Amino acid sequence: MTHHYFKVFTQRNTAVLLLLGFASGLPLALTSGTLQAWMTVAGLDLTTIGFFSLVGQAYVFKFLWSPLMDRYSLPFLGRRRGWMLLTQVSLIILIFAIGCLNPQHDLWLMAALAVMIAFFSASQDIVFDAYKTDVLSAEQRGNGAAISVLGYRLAMLVSGGLALWIAHYYIGWRSTYWLMSLLMFIGVFATLWAKEPESEIATPRTIEQAIVEPLKDFFGRNNAWLILLLIVLYKMGDAFAGSLSTTFLIRGVGFNAGEVGLVNKTLGLFATIIGVLIGGILMQRLTLFRALMLFGILQAVSNFGYWILAVTDKNIMTMGSAIFFENLCGGMGTAAFVALLMTLCNRSFSATQFALLSALSAVGRVYVGPVAGWFVEHYDWPLFYLFTIVMALPGLFLLAICRQTLEYTQKNDSFLPRLHFSPQYHSAIRLVIAGAVLLGTWLILLFWSAAEFSAFYYLKEVLLSLGGLLCLIGIIMGCLLDYLAIRQKTAN
Structure with a gap:
């Protein structure tokens, strides 16, 4: 065996x-x-x-x-x-x-x-x-x-x-x-x-199809909005824990840069490699949902090692153990997460959909830094690392909600179509598109005014606030409709 x-x-x-x-x-x-x-x-x-x-x-x-x-x-x-x-x-x-x-x-x-x-x-x-x-x-x-x-x-x-x-x-x-x-x-x-x-498989025949069809295909699926939110949140706890890990080990615990470089980088990379290999082997026995859930729980628990580092005396063995376990579990989670992204791609547009989904998955890594820094400044390291465990829970909750959709997709290599609330879904998409246009205009004015003008200051503030609000309302509306569609299907 x-x-x-x-x-x-x-x-x-x-x-x-x-x-x-x-x-x-x-x-x-x-x-x-x-x-x-x-x-x-x-x-x-x-x-x-x-x-x-x-x-x-x-x-x-x-x-x-x-x-x-x-x-x-x-x-x-x-x-x-x-x-x-x-x-x-x-x-x-x-x-x-x-x-x-x-x-x-x-x-x-x-x-x-x-x-x-x-x-x-x-x-x-x-x-x-x-x-x-x-x-x-x-x-x-x-x-x-x-x-x-x-x-x-x-x-x-x-x-x-x-x-x-x-x-x-x-x-x-x-x-x-x-x-x-x-x-x-x-x-x-x-x-x-x-x-x-x-x-x-059928491939796009025009560049317009190559751009529009991947989006229509994805948002025509059951639970599309919740799955997008899952992609953002699944590794959020990991993203918070890793955003300040080097600073924590040097400034928070008191290790020198050489010790951190040797253990955090070398041992961490070795643990990640072992983790992805173990993850690949286990996923031959587990369904995608079960692998994501198991590895997601382990990712959350592994952040507890940093909390132990924060409340105990400086010890190189404790640091090595915490880093090894966190990277081991993170590697297992990464293997399952990449498999999830592949599962969600239609082979007719796999390049476009994988690029979009992977870009979306990077949101956590890119934007948690300022929030993490503010949290540590106000609440210190021990509470911060307990907070990283809590931040892993929303992704696991969403995973449980999307279980039926993911298991159907893995078993049939196709996607459940969206059957309910079609007009309302279109309204949610229009809100997000309108918000994205306003945010794009804000970005253009930001570069333009930085170079030459300052007269657009208040306009930029309005565009940023309104664009962000419309996107947020559209996303919340889409996720709520997904949840209602699941409830309706369960009731039937």
Whole structure:
């Protein structure tokens, strides 16, 4: 029996996903932490180094060009592998090129290349996510998610900590980037080795269909609004716990940066890798709902280790245990969560829908920081980490509500249609669209007035408040209608 669960890790498809996951994760650190280290060693000022953090915006907004990868196929290797090969070859050239530059003399050219690397890396992520969604059956998604996350994490270790060590002690920064460029050929090999997903599904015939149809398809499903809220909230407790973890360990507990770097980064990454592998194995026995519920509960409980750190004396073993358990459970939750995103994608528009859903899942990581900082300032660390456990509960509650929908989708590889309250749902969507338009106008005026004018101050305040209110009302209305539809179906 045990041999059956491990056999899946030796299959060809698994090896392809591991190598493609590695290629997907490799460029990330090369435009963030590793590049910042190179610039720091070169003596650049903090303002310039901070500015370079903006090059990663492509990862946030990748859903904007994802419909192109659903609509168009390149004239070689098929709909998915063609785009993968194009992005990988582009990354090989760009990473090699940035290694030929000097941060002190070629700063703007280096910035341009870094932006292009981030763009093609985000594009590779789009098509890789679509590929694994298309190629994996419902039974394979748990294992596929675990393997792809494993490859991604290993690549981050290679292009992050290992690259810094090699650059500092052995071959220097330029040669390190050239070496990373060569390692991208792993992705090219995996793409050529991989099989193109079956093309029996209908694909968008126009760019308009590629943009509009994925949204119509998703919001035409049962519980669409509640599921979107679930995606935002499922890992919210983890997001709060991780937002200030380094600051907590150094300032709150009193460990030095070296101890934190060794334990939090190295041991944490090792625990995450073990977690995703265990998650992949367990998901071969569990349904998606049960895996999400079990791993979600473990994620919440694991934050209790930080509370113990906050109320006990400083101890390196206690820190190691807390970090290992939290990252282990977080890795298991990540495996199940990626499988959930794949399950929710229609294969006709998997690139667009996965990009949108993954962008939505990042909301917690991006925006909890200010709230976490305010909470710690007012209530201190022990109560904050109890609060992170509480923040994991809404996601589990939503998961329980959406159980029937998720189990139907996993079992039938299709989606329950929405049958009730159609006019009211349309009103909720119109409210969100109107709010999004107002917020988009506010964003345009924000950049415009910052550059030239200050006369739009009050207009910007109104647009921000009204746009946010309309979006909030639309979302609450959609979620309430979903809940009423579940009640009505249960009553019938």
